[in-house]
Amino acid sequence: MAISFKRDEPGSGPAGTAPAGGAGPSGDAAQGIAALQPMLLRLARLQLRNEAWAEDAVAETLLAAVEGLRTFDQRSQLRTWVVGILKHKIIDQFRRGSREVSLEAEEELRDGDDLGELFQADGHRVSQPSAWGDPEQSLARVEFFTVLQACLDQLPAPLARAFLLREWMDFTTADICKELQVTSTNCFVMLYRARMRLRECLETRWFAGDGSKDHG
């Protein structure tokens, strides 16, 4: 996908280069919006888990943001404002793809694993979880968020969708059930599986490895 914001002046450089002059505040903001594109695409991919839907959601977001720039309150953060638009466009995509989304959720619930390997027959854990140390240290590190993205990416699509709707989009579980067209019980099952998988993944790839200590 390539969306760029062409300037009126003939001979101006490609999008992303500094304006030669004459660009007002809205020109700067349009450039700022264009610069957010890679980040928006990563978010959309994580939440939608469908490349075409993600690209469509981001394209719609960029267009809506540029067209709506006049309504943007300059005192607020551009990134936050645009991410807010993206969230709405992501929901639109979920609705357009609702059939596929619900079929994949059914499949996960039918065939997905039940985390049996984490527990012994008597219900005790197989391995002891480790305390993750000072949360602030990890949350302050960009590398931690790269690992988190990788862990989200490893989740089966329906689990990642349910989990991010809940924890990133702040949906209620009732609304998640509606979007994914699953029963309330199944909704909790998917959120449970997602959290346990993510916990294991972060423990292995960040907290147990050297990742959390590299630049400590």
Add this chain to the structure above:
Amino acid sequence: MASVFITCRQAHALLSGQCDGALNWRQRLRLRIHLLGCDACAIVRRNLALLSRAVHALDQRMGG
């Protein structure tokens, strides 16, 4: 009547439900009793709290 003592496996499911504000008083009570005597589940509870905070911050902290 089911025991007031639950397994770690059951407690993990309740910990997830707690993140969604989905527990009734009986489930909350059983979870609290379990957590009194189980360090592993207490750790998992803190892990899940950090996970939640991290995902909320994802769009602010993500590179790019």
